[in-house]
Amino acid sequence: xxxxxxxxxxxxxxASQTAGRGLAKPAKWECLARxxxxxxxxxxxxxxxxxxxxxxxxxxxxxxxxxxxxxxxxKHILALLYLLASxxxxxxxxxxxxxxxDWLGNRRQQAERAQAKAAAKxxxxxxxxxxxxxxxxAREEKVGVALAELRAWLxxxxxxxxxxxxxDQPEVWERTARRLVDGQCGALARRLQRxxxxxxxxxxESLLARELSRMYLLLEAYGRxxxxxxxxxxxxxxxxxxxxxxxxVLAQPGVRDIWCCLHASEEVQEDIVQHKAWLLxxxxxxxxxxxxxxxxxxxxxxxxxxxxxxxEGELCYFPSATPQRALxxxxxxxxxxxxxxxxxxxxxxxxxxxxxxxxxxxxxxxIPALLTLRVHIExxxxxxxxxxxxxxxxxxxxxSGMHRQNLSxxxxxxLSGGRPRPLFLTWNGxxxxxxxxxxxxxxxxxx
Amino acid sequence: xxxxxxxxxxxxxxxxxxxxxxAPPPDWPKIEGEAPRRLLLHLAVAQTLQAAGMKPRAFAPxxxxxxxxxxxxxxxxxxxxEVLQEILRLEEAGLIGEWIGLAAARNLLAHPRHVPExxxxxxxxxxxxxQILHVSGNLGGWLLEQAPTLRQTYLVRxxxxxxxxxxxxAERWLAQPTEENLAALRKAxxxxxxxxxxAVFRGLARNPGLLTVLSDLVEGSLKKDRSLxxxxxxxxxxxLWPDHPTGQALRKAVEARLAKIVNFFGHRWKLTATEIxxxxxxxxxxxxxxxxxxxxxxxxxxxxxxxxxFRALPPPxxxxxxxxxxxxxxxxxxxxxxxxxxxxELLLLCATFWMNEELLLAVAxxxxxxxxxxxxxxxxxVKDLIxxxxxxxxxxxxxxxxxxxSNATSIVHYMSMFPTPWPPQLSLGTVPAxxxxxxxxxxxxxxxxxxxxxxxxxxxxxxxxxxxxKPVPNNLTESIVQAERRLRVHRAFDP
Numbered sequence: 031x032x033x034x035x036x037x038x039x040x041x042x043x044x045a046s047q048t049a050g051r052g053l054a055k056p057a058k059w060e061c062l063a064r065x066x067x068x069x070x071x072x073x074x075x076x077x078x079x080x081x082x083x084x085x086x087x088x089x090x091x092x093x094x095x096x097x098x099x100x101x102x103x104x105k106h107i108l109a110l111l112y113l114l115a116s117x118x119x120x121x122x123x124x125x126x127x128x129x130x131x132d133w134l135g136n137r138r139q140q141a142e143r144a145q146a147k148a149a150a151k152x153x154x155x156x157x158x159x160x161x162x163x164x165x166x167x168a169r170e171e172k173v174g175v176a177l178a179e180l181r182a183w184l185x186x187x188x189x190x191x192x193x194x195x196x197x198d199q200p201e202v203w204e205r206t207a208r209r210l211v212d213g214q215c216g217a218l219a220r221r222l223q224r225x226x227x228x229x230x231x232x233x234x235e236s237l238l239a240r241e242l243s244r245m246y247l248l249l250e251a252y253g254r255x256x257x258x259x260x261x262x263x264x265x266x267x268x269x270x271x272x273x274x275x276x277x278x279v280l281a282q283p284g285v286r287d288i289w290c291c292l293h294a295s296e297e298v299q300e301d302i303v304q305h306k307a308w309l310l311x312x313x314x315x316x317x318x319x320x321x322x323x324x325x326x327x328x329x330x331x332x333x334x335x336x337x338x339x340x341x342e343g344e345l346c347y348f349p350s351a352t353p354q355r356a357l358x359x360x361x362x363x364x365x366x367x368x369x370x371x372x373x374x375x376x377x378x379x380x381x382x383x384x385x386x387x388x389x390x391x392x393x394x395x396x397i398p399a400l401l402t403l404r405v406h407i408e409x410x411x412x413x414x415x416x417x418x419x420x421x422x423x424x425x426x427x428x429x430s431g432m433h434r435q436n437l438s439x440x441x442x443x444x445l446s447g448g449r450p451r452p453l454f455l456t457w458n459g460x461x462x463x464x465x466x467x468x469x470x471x472x473x474x475x476x477x
Numbered sequence: 478x479x480x481x482x483x484x485x486x487x488x489x490x491x492x493x494x495x496x497x498x499x500a501p502p503p504d505w506p507k508i509e510g511e512a513p514r515r516l517l518l519h520l521a522v523a524q525t526l527q528a529a530g531m532k533p534r535a536f537a538p539x540x541x542x543x544x545x546x547x548x549x550x551x552x553x554x555x556x557x558x559e560v561l562q563e564i565l566r567l568e569e570a571g572l573i574g575e576w577i578g579l580a581a582a583r584n585l586l587a588h589p590r591h592v593p594e595x596x597x598x599x600x601x602x603x604x605x606x607x608q609i610l611h612v613s614g615n616l617g618g619w620l621l622e623q624a625p626t627l628r629q630t631y632l633v634r635x636x637x638x639x640x641x642x643x644x645x646x647a648e649r650w651l652a653q654p655t656e657e658n659l660a661a662l663r664k665a666x667x668x669x670x671x672x673x674x675x676a677v678f679r680g681l682a683r684n685p686g687l688l689t690v691l692s693d694l695v696e697g698s699l700k701k702d703r704s705l706x707x708x709x710x711x712x713x714x715x716x717l718w719p720d721h722p723t724g725q726a727l728r729k730a731v732e733a734r735l736a737k738i739v740n741f742f743g744h745r746w747k748l749t750a751t752e753i754x755x756x757x758x759x760x761x762x763x764x765x766x767x768x769x770x771x772x773x774x775x776x777x778x779x780x781x782x783x784x785x786x787f788r789a790l791p792p793p794x795x796x797x798x799x800x801x802x803x804x805x806x807x808x809x810x811x812x813x814x815x816x817x818x819x820x821x822e823l824l825l826l827c828a829t830f831w832m833n834e835e836l837l838l839a840v841a842x843x844x845x846x847x848x849x850x851x852x853x854x855x856x857x858x859v860k861d862l863i864x865x866x867x868x869x870x871x872x873x874x875x876x877x878x879x880x881x882x883s884n885a886t887s888i889v890h891y892m893s894m895f896p897t898p899w900p901p902q903l904s905l906g907t908v909p910a911x912x913x914x915x916x917x918x919x920x921x922x923x924x925x926x927x928x929x930x931x932x933x934x935x936x937x938x939x940x941x942x943x944x945x946x947k948p949v950p951n952n953l954t955e956s957i958v959q960a961e962r963r964l965r966v967h968r969a970f971d972p
Contacts (some may be wrong), residue, residue, distance in 0.1 A: 044566075044567070048955070048958060052954040052955065055948075055949060056946065057946050057947055057949070184517060185511070185513040185517070186513075188489060188512075188514075188517050189492055189493050189494070189512070190492050191488075191491045191492030191495070193492075239520060240521075243517045243521040244521050247517075381533070384528070384529060384531075388525050388528055404542065406542065413534070415536045415542075419535060419537065421533055421535075421536045440593035440597075441593050443620060444589045444592045444593050448544025449539075459528020474590055
């Protein structure tokens with residue numbers, strides 16, 4: 031059963047949350063019933079017939095409603111879940127009616143088809159390997175062409191200078207990114223599209239110049255894949271757009287630990303929900319970043335993690351020169367609450383780790399760290415100072431004042447009050463971005 | 478940033494031909510090819526090396542650093558933290574203000590994570606500054622030190638005495654008119670605002686014996702007060718002055734004016750044509766009989782000059798002239814004619830002008846009967862009056878009005894003009910009417926919304942528990958959710 035806050039997270043937006051809560055009154059429902067892990071109800075809407083709403087708590091969570099809303103889950107589904115949290119006694123125990131049974135039957139068939147497909151794959155009963163090799167070769171060719179065009183574009187920018195390359199015009203980026211997408215270099219296209227936003231930064235030109243040069247370095251590395259160590263080669267291919275099979279990642283031995291979630295965020299881009307989380311192994315001291323994607327309509331399938339929670343399980347890292355991204359192989363609830371991971375209080379070890387990482391993998395963007403630091407504000411700039419009174423700059427810049435849109439830095443300052451606090455941050459070589467702050471017994475997210 | 482990296486960045490902006498090609502250190506990888514390629518790869522190497530070799534800056538040690546002072550006050554409960562988080566997210570300004578007020582009244586601090594958001598919320602709400610600073614504690618002060626622009630906004634200024642303070646002084650001095658107090662009043666007279674003068678005049682209306690002592694002030698206002706309201710008050714006060722020529726002329730004029738009214742208080746006044754009065758006061762005609770309807774707006778609105786004159790009469794004079802010996806006589810009004818309605822309306826204006834609560838209450842009792850005349854009394858003048866009389870007085874009036882046979886939801890509509898939460902008695906008194914209208918689906922969203930915003934939490938709880946399980950009409954869904962949320966705000970402080 032879900033608690034209200036978990037249902038809140040299922041909602042596609044706050045309007046749905048409010049509407050769902052408004053409908054979560056037994057009097058609004060013609061019937062409410064449950065059978066083991068299945069819930070159903072009829073809710074009278076504006077139409078003649080009541081909407082038929084059903085939820086299956088099986089794995090994965092499933093739901094369906096006959097209302098015409100395009101939002102998924104709709105307010106009726108949310109209300110059915112809110113009602114279970116607030117008025118569980120309102121649900122009569124009953125046998126599922128036909129309209130619920132039919133839907134469950136469809137779900138079972140879908141699950142069986144997926145299982146059969148997975149089993150066939152595991153048994154090596156996959157597609158024709160020769161055909162697969164041909165497809166890969168064809169794609170390599172397309173990627174080669176796209177990368178050659180990108181290389182020429184980057185050299186043009188360097189030759190003419192950024193000032194004369196009309197980089198402030200969105201169509202320039204869109205056109206270049208589109209060619210990369212056509213050349214099946216999706217990851218590189220997304221990286222390029224993100225660069226455009228850098229120009230809005232006060233330091234935009236220099237940040238953009240650096241990113242363009244890093245991208246050029248990536249193209250160089252891709253051209254010399256054979257000379258690269260295996261981990262770095264995988265990393266470079268992945269940065270260009272070759273996906274690493276999750277099954278093969280999960281087939282590797284993982285790291286078992288109790289993992290603490292230090293950061294979790296979600297963003298939606300073109301109907302795709304991206305859930306990102308940073309975990310720290312309490313015993314291993316290893317960091318892991320989890321990235322999950324799902325279409326908005328399937329957002330409930332994401333394994334959402336919450337800041338400050340623990341999970342016990344095995345994580346498998348994607349092959350890389352500096353493995354950070356991981357997948358959850360298996361996990362279980364934590365029986366006893368572990369103590370918080372111990373934080374360091376000096377920058378020096380983090381900077382050493384960062385130097386080692388960038389020596390192996392210059393495209394690594396973020397070096398995670400849990401450090402006890404104090405916040406110092408100087409001329410509207412945020413600094414994080416360690417126990418040895420050594421400080422590094424942090425974002426966001428507070429110079430523009432205290433506004434609703436710019437509060438995370440001030441919230442960090444407030445939580446610190448100028449005194450040392452355990453902070454979870456990522457360091458990118460120029461500034462630190464703080465994601466959460468430990469306050470008494472809880473971890474407070476700042477993103 | 479090294480000079481090499483600077484020159485590389487400069488070249489990226491201006492173009493590789495501008496790159497002088499400063500030689501990289503000998504331990505750098507050898508990069509060959511055309512200038513753009515060399516420029517891009519040199520920059521990639523330079524920035525990787527710079528990031529990897531970043532050195533922190535030295536700061537003052539912790540002992541010397543300025544941090545927020547430790548707090549002495551306690552923090553709000555976790556439930557209050559949670560509910561504030563929710564209402565901040567929903568940007569519910571009314572509830573945020575209420576939350577701040579509840580926390581400040583209990584001398585509690587907001588959780589540090591919410592202090593910046595509360596400070597930012599209050600940036601353009603100066604009325605909340607003191608309370609926000611109160612709940613922000615020492616941390617709020619420290620944060621404002623770091624945010625100079627916002628600090629300027631919150632800077633505590635030496636405020637001049639408020640009008641409320643000055644008015645209270647005037648009332649206190651007149652209640653105990655010792656030589657010392659009267660001297661203080663005279664000293665304050667030339668420098669204080671018109672509200673002060675009006676408070677003095679109201680006091681004189683209640684204690685006409687002091688008129689002879691302070692006659693120069695009244696005379697002065699009558700001649701050259703910059704406030705028309707004060708001038709009218711001085712004019713009205715002069716009627717209490719037995720030998721004041723203007724006052725007596727006014728008194729006679731009003732008496733004569735009233736003599737023209739037919740069917741007034743059951744009296745039959747002798748009709749005497751007094752052209753002098755009409756000319757002098759330029760009085761428009763009263764409605765002659767009850768068959769002459771008041772179509773648009775109230776009588777008072779249609780006859781502003783007459784209204785001004787009648788309103789200016791201090792209640793004792795008014796009641797004397799109209800031969801109203803006690804307020805029970807008001808009960809004799811049947812509210813059957815336009816004259817009755819106009820009379821009540823004038824009385825209400827007079828009572829409000831002189832802040833005579835006794836008269837106000839008497840009028841309020843009578844007010845209930847005027848439901849057949851909602852337009853002139855309820856919607857026009859009352860709205861104006863309520864916005865001018867003190868909330869305390871209005872609440873007393875409303876308390877009287879809220880009886881089982883009164884139209885509670887209508888009262889709620891007028892009272893919604895007050896920002897203050899209503900007293901429990903008033904709020905609870907309206908609940909049965911709301912439940913009735915809710916059940917019969919005649920409650921409109923505006924009225925429900927007003928009640929939700931202003932009800933005392935006890936009334937919110939009573940209403941929500943009574944309607945629990947009943948179907949909520951679609952137009953009220955949002956209001957009910959807000960009612961629940963507001964109740965949670967209060968329960969977070971008073972579980």
